[in-house]
Amino acid sequence: MQGFSLRVVLADDHPAMIAGIHHGLSSVGTFQLTGTAANSTELFGLLDTDCCDVLVSDYSMPGNEHGDGIALFSLIRRRYPAVKLVVFTMLDNPAVLGALQNLGISCVVSKADAVSYLIPAIHAAATGGTYYSPTVQKTVRMRDLNGRNGNAPQPLSKRELEVLRLYAGGLTINEIAERLNRSKKTISTQKVRAMQKLGIERDVDLLRYAMEHGIVAASSQQGAAADEGQQD
Secondary structure (H helix, E strand, C coil), rough: CCCEEEEEEEEECCCHHHHHHHHHHHCCCCEEEEEEEHHHHHHHHCCCCCCEEEEECCCCCCCCCCCCCCHHHHHHHHHCCCCCCEECCCCHHHHHHHHHHHCCCCEECCCCHHHHHHHHHHHHHCCCEECCCCHHHHHHHHHHHHHHHHCCCCCCCHHHHHHHHHHCCCCCHHHHHHHHHHHHHHHHHHHHHHHHHHCCHHHHHHHHHHHHCCCHHHHHHHHHHHHHHHHH
């Protein structure tokens, strides 16, 4: 009789990160690593084979068929409701965490923490529990404290957050509309509402906000900020 085993799939667009996670989890007897994916197209190909109990996925995997971030996780939850999710990401700011919680995703590990924190996160996800690595826990505590003190900004909806992330990552309104299958007018309205909630009037300040709060990776934003600065 075989022992208990969780089938785990890893998704990240950086091969070195995949290798590091694979190495960190390969010695855990309760895990069976059944596949890896570098983008959402590869990921859905794996999930279609019913080879996964728990998916460990990066938040940002741009340039693929099904998108990334909140849009990707929403689609996964609808199409593969039995698959449990652990998000492994550098984007551990309050807005992102709130959007993940709204989707029912409560196991998040920061890439700033050791890969070993994925082990309890995977077990927690499999049993419907909650797990945050130390860096994420700190963000959650600060968000809750700000909320109690009345200092928390008006929260962005998950759609506003996704539009902000994609825009700050360098996509145009038209490109975001195409990627998210929404109208240009809808995307523009969601961007304006996000800026109003944040008290931001200029696009260049929106880009700086996204960088300072980890909504997009700094490397992807520097080019967008430079382009925006030239337009001011």
